[in-house]
Amino acid sequence: MDSAETWNKDAVAAIVAALKDAPGALLRILRRVQDDLGWVPPPALPMIAHGLNLSRAEVHGVASFYHDFRHTPPARNVIRLCRAESCQALGAEALARHVRSRLGVGFGGTTADRSFALEAVYCLGNCACSPAGVINGHLLGRLTPEAFDDALESLVRR
Amino acid sequence: MSAGASAAIFVPRDSGALSLGADSVAAAIAAEAARRGVAVKLVRNGSRGLYWLEPMIEVEIAGERLAYGPVGSADVPSLFEAGFLSAAPGGHPLALGAAGKIPYLARQHRIVFARAGVTDPLSVDDYLAHGGFHGLKRALEMPGAAIVDEVVRANLRGRGGAAFPAGVKWKTTLDQPDQTKYVVCNADEGDSGTFADRMLMEGDPLLLIEGMTIAGLAVGAAQGFIYLRSEYPHALRVLTAAIAAAESRGYLGKNVRGTGRGFALDVVVGAGAYICGEETAMLESLEGKRGMVRYKPPVPAVAGLFGRPTVVNNVLTFASVPAIVEHGGDAYNQLGAGRSRGTIPLQLAGNVARPGLIEVPFGLSLRELIYDFGGGTRSGRPLRAVQVGGPLGAYFPAAMLDLKIDYEALAEAGGLLGHGGVVVFDDTVDLAAMARYAMEFCAIESCGKCTPCRIGSTRGVELLDRVLRDRAAAGADLDLLRELCDTLAAGSLCALGGLTPMPVMSALRHFPEDFGLPAPAARP
Ligand SMILES: Cc1cc2nc3c(=O)[nH]c(=O)nc-3n(C[C@H](O)[C@H](O)[C@H](O)COP(=O)(O)O)c2cc1C
Ligand code: SF4
Ligand code: FES
Numbered sequence: 001m002d003s004a005e006t007w008n009k010d011a012v013a014a015i016v017a018a019l020k021d022a023p024g025a026l027l028r029i030l031r032r033v034q035d036d037l038g039w040v041p042p043p044a045l046p047m048i049a050h051g052l053n054l055s056r057a058e059v060h061g062v063a064s065f066y067h068d069f070r071h072t073p074p075a076r077n078v079i080r081l082c083r084a085e086s087c088q089a090l091g092a093e094a095l096a097r098h099v100r101s102r103l104g105v106g107f108g109g110t111t112a113d114r115s116f117a118l119e120a121v122y123c124l125g126n127c128a129c130s131p132a133g134v135i136n137g138h139l140l141g142r143l144t145p146e147a148f149d150d151a152l153e154s155l156v157r158r
Numbered sequence: 159m160s161a162g163a164s165a166a167i168f169v170p171r172d173s174g175a176l177s178l179g180a181d182s183v184a185a186a187i188a189a190e191a192a193r194r195g196v197a198v199k200l201v202r203n204g205s206r207g208l209y210w211l212e213p214m215i216e217v218e219i220a221g222e223r224l225a226y227g228p229v230g231s232a233d234v235p236s237l238f239e240a241g242f243l244s245a246a247p248g249g250h251p252l253a254l255g256a257a258g259k260i261p262y263l264a265r266q267h268r269i270v271f272a273r274a275g276v277t278d279p280l281s282v283d284d285y286l287a288h289g290g291f292h293g294l295k296r297a298l299e300m301p302g303a304a305i306v307d308e309v310v311r312a313n314l315r316g317r318g319g320a321a322f323p324a325g326v327k328w329k330t331t332l333d334q335p336d337q338t339k340y341v342v343c344n345a346d347e348g349d350s351g352t353f354a355d356r357m358l359m360e361g362d363p364l365l366l367i368e369g370m371t372i373a374g375l376a377v378g379a380a381q382g383f384i385y386l387r388s389e390y391p392h393a394l395r396v397l398t399a400a401i402a403a404a405e406s407r408g409y410l411g412k413n414v415r416g417t418g419r420g421f422a423l424d425v426v427v428g429a430g431a432y433i434c435g436e437e438t439a440m441l442e443s444l445e446g447k448r449g450m451v452r453y454k455p456p457v458p459a460v461a462g463l464f465g466r467p468t469v470v471n472n473v474l475t476f477a478s479v480p481a482i483v484e485h486g487g488d489a490y491n492q493l494g495a496g497r498s499r500g501t502i503p504l505q506l507a508g509n510v511a512r513p514g515l516i517e518v519p520f521g522l523s524l525r526e527l528i529y530d531f532g533g534g535t536r537s538g539r540p541l542r543a544v545q546v547g548g549p550l551g552a553y554f555p556a557a558m559l560d561l562k563i564d565y566e567a568l569a570e571a572g573g574l575l576g577h578g579g580v581v582v583f584d585d586t587v588d589l590a591a592m593a594r595y596a597m598e599f600c601a602i603e604s605c606g607k608c609t610p611c612r613i614g615s616t617r618g619v620e621l622l623d624r625v626l627r628d629r630a631a632a633g634a635d636l637d638l639l640r641e642l643c644d645t646l647a648a649g650s651l652c653a654l655g656g657l658t659p660m661p662v663m664s665a666l667r668h669f670p671e672d673f674g675l676p677a678p679a680a681r682p
Contacts, residue, residue, distance in 0.1 A: 023464070024426065024446035031388075031427055065448040066429035068388055084350030084599075085545055085592070086581045089508035090536070122432065122549075122599060123350035124389050127507035127581070128209035128514055129174050137391070141177035 007041040007073075016051035025052055026062055030069055038074035075110045075117035076157050079103065080134040083120045086127035091144075095131050098145035102152075164197035165243040168216040168223070170275065172205035172360050173392045174353070179230060180213040186231035187215075190238050198243065204361020206275030207515025208262055216257050217242055223276075225257040226250065262531060267493070268517045269501050270477045271354075274361030280399050282407045285364045291409060293480030297372045298417050300483075302332055305376035309479060311487030313499035318344050318435075318472030319548070319576045319653075321498075321565045324479075327469055330459035331377040334467035339379040341370050342444065342463060342470045345386045345393070346428060346435035349548025351579030354503040355473035357515055359386075359393040362477075363400035367410060367423060369476030372483055373469055374421040375414075383463070384425045385440050397425050432603035436652050437470045439605060450605050451652045472577070474503055495521030498564035508545075508581035511536045525559035528582055539584040543669065545592075547576030549599050550657035552664035553589060572664060574657070589669035590629070594622035596661040600646075600654060610645045611655025618642055618662070629674030636666065636673060 015032045019025050029048055033040050040063055049059040063069050081087075081096055100106055103116045110117040126132035129141025133148065135155045140147070169175075169184040184200055191198040208214060214227030224246050226237060233252060240250045254260055277284040285291065297305050310325030331339055343366065347355040359366060370382045386394055401423050404410040412420040426444055428434050434443045438452035441463050462468025478500065482490045491499045498520035504527060507513045511533035524544060528534065535541050543553045546563075552573030554561065561571055568575050583592075597618035604611045621639050625632040643659035650656040671677040 023424075024444050026446035027429065027443060028426065028446070031429055034429070062446070062448050066431050068428075068430035085549065085595070086351045086507040086579075088592075088595070089581060089583045089587065121389065122602075123348070123352075125347060125353040125356040126174050126177055127351050127353055127505070127579070128207075129177055129212070130507060130513075132177065139173055139177040139392075141174060 007037060007039075007044065009044075009047070011036060012041075012044045012047060013051075016048055020051050026054065026059065030063055030066075034069050039070040039072060042071055072110075073114070075114045077116050077136055077155075078119065078134075079116060079152075080119045080121045080124075081107075082122070082124050082126070082130070082132045083107075084123040084127075086123075087131040090130040092131040095133075095143055095145060095148065099133075099148060102145075102149065164199045166199045166201055166218040167243075168201045168203045168218070170205045170213060170215075171202035171279075171392075172212075172275075172357060173390070174209055174357075175205050175212040175214070176392065178212050178228070182231040183213050183215065183229050183234065186234040190234050194238060196238075196243065201278050203277065204274045204279050205357055205515075206257065206263060207271065207357060208260065208512070209514045210512045211254065214254070214257075219243075219245065223257045225254040225260065226252040227254060228252070262512060262514065262516075265531070266517050267501055267519055269481050269490075270358065270365070270474055270503055271362070271515060271517045273365065274357055274515075277362065279361055279363055279396055280403055282364065282403050282409070285362075289484075290364055291368055291480075293483040294368050294371055294409065295415070297375050297483050298415055298419070302376045302378055305372060305483060306332055308483050308487040309376070312478075312482045312490040313487075313494075313497070314475065314478055314482060314490065315498065315565065316472055317474035317478070317502070317577065318437075319349070319574075321575070324471060324475050327459045327471070328373065328376055330457070331379075331467045331469045334460060336467050338381075338466050339377055340463045340466055340468040341373045341377070341379045341382040342441070342458075342468055343370055343382065343384040343476055344435065344437060344440060344470055344472050345384050345390075346440060347387055347390070347473070347577070348432040348435040349550075349577045349579055351507050351545065351548055351581040352505050352577045353507075354505050354515055354578065356390050356393050358473055358477055358503075359390070360396050363397050364404060364409075365477045365480060366397075366473055367400060367404050369479040370423060371410060371414065371421045372479050373471070373476060375419065377467070377469055379469065380420045380422065382421065382423045383444055384423065385428060385434070385444055386425055387428050387435075388430055394425060394427060401425070431605075432599075433605040433652075433654060436654065439652075440470070441468065448605075450607055453651070474577075493519040495519070495562060495564045496566050498566065502563065502575070502578055504563065505577075505579045506532050506582070507579065509535045509537055509541075509584045510582040520562075520564040522563050523559065524554070524561050524563065524580065527563065527580060528559065532582065535582060535584045537584045537586075539586065541582060542585040543583040543587055543589060543592075545581045545583070545661065546579070547574040548579050549596060550574070550653060550660055551576050551579075552660050553592065553668060554664070555668045558668075572660075572667075574660070589665040589672040590622065590626055593662045593665040593673075594619060594626060596658055596665075597622060600658040603654060605652075605654075608649060608651050608655055610649040611651075611658075614642055614646050615655070615658060618646075618658075625673055629672075632674040636675070639666070
């Protein structure tokens, strides 16, 4: 897939058509767009507003409220690390330092070549296997710097 | 073992087990069995919640489930070599004996989690064979008010955090004259250190479906929604498949068990906002809006989703209901301590040797939980602090571990039980840094409606940054911090702003030396 600032208009139109009559349609549509496209392109918002008969401001308000919705194209690899208490109790901060220097990017950042994005999350429900993280959708537990490097090696998209 | 029979091998498909390689263990078992030409039946169960042993696999032999763990794919050939399919290879280093006799499990009293890790989560037949749908069958023969009465008699209190009596809510919704009512399950499980909702949805989703259906029958609602956090993609897959399985067998849908009464369920996935666990913000989100907290009254039981009377409960609250209706509220009410009745699924995590899910009647002490079950710290260093009840819960010092786990006892000690998460820290923890984290979390997750929460939390982070830079000179900043916490506690619409002072002030109270103040005198 091309990671340039292009997005699939037809896909968004199809999502709007499929979900516009569901209860609470706006969140469901934004969720599906995020899941299918990997981001919620800002130029798609007027289209969604039109399809739901809502104001642009309303749609923008919802799209900007939730942490999951990205407003720029995703990196090729998305790494999420849990920074909440249970993971902190087992070395999440040291792990985070390792990951930041390994990827050359801080939390909330994307590398210049768009190959890696690093995100902070606050609990993945995997606290009994802390520290936890996610590489490209694969949940990982009992992470150490070495285990992270091994997982990255096998899960990275080049 | 006779050549024809195929041994059943259970390999969990719980997210935690998957995060530790359970899929590659399952693949290795299938490959090794094929190589040896032996037939095996792989069952993908949930987790029993003994996470230090995950991936924990089980082999069923002569009606007994023999467990092995933690198993890596490299261990699989040696298990076959030892003959684990036909007998208990006592000598194998990963052998744990009969799963149900492992003390961690044997000492629990599981009602909600009785089937998790035991059955195939997506098999209606398995669910029925293990006592499933007995509560629903009874409920279908009862008037709504009688169902509500059992929940009232059980003294079941909401397991999502606020511990409000479920029966009172249900009665309120039942009494509304509206034709359209809703049942909503709060599966946002935002509290760090908690994972019981996830385990239940992945390990025994039909129990949640049964509990919600009973709620629908009780209050007169025909439509239910499960609001699921987006961090749980595997739970979404399991729930979706379980709903389809229940529908195809007539346990959900337009005509439940041929009674002519309908109940439908829909799963809605959130989008990463802790505040959407607060019930009114969740309802806003379900309506497709920003997750802004509503003013109460009206309470959701009167005017909730789309303005209709709505029962909102946590996953574990609904999952407690089938047993209550099957055996009667009085039986459930026999268990527990003080005004906390029944069992509580505790989630033990952080720096602990044996983290996991522990369902027991209320009244266990923190010490019993952390040492008898948890085996002390994982690092082997001295335990210094425990946080009870999620990110808005208090930090307690080691000297307070005799505290009993019940709602009132924890409240009296300046804490809360919340959703039942207990996170252990050893002596390397810095409580001033944890206090800063609590403020930062509030700043990140605030819905923005109240000024103290929106602005004050950021101010709290700045104050604590200064404290962390120069603890010796923290005095004046700590006075400001106390004032700020008073403002937050008094001027917040919901518990995110209102309770952020709890972790912060408990850290300051019990661990003043981390803030540059003198250590507390030795306790009597
Ligand atoms: C900030 C905040 C977050 C909350 N998060 C959750 C949650 O993730 N899950 C949950 O069940 N309840 C959560 N609650 C509690 C709900 O508001 C509500 O009390 C609960 O869903 C009612 O169900 P119960 O009575 O069965 O516990 C939260 C409350 C607040 C103030
Ligand atoms: S306390 Fe914070 S999260 Fe709660 S309603 Fe006010 S601003 Fe929103
Ligand atoms: S605190 Fe990290 S997964 Fe829960």
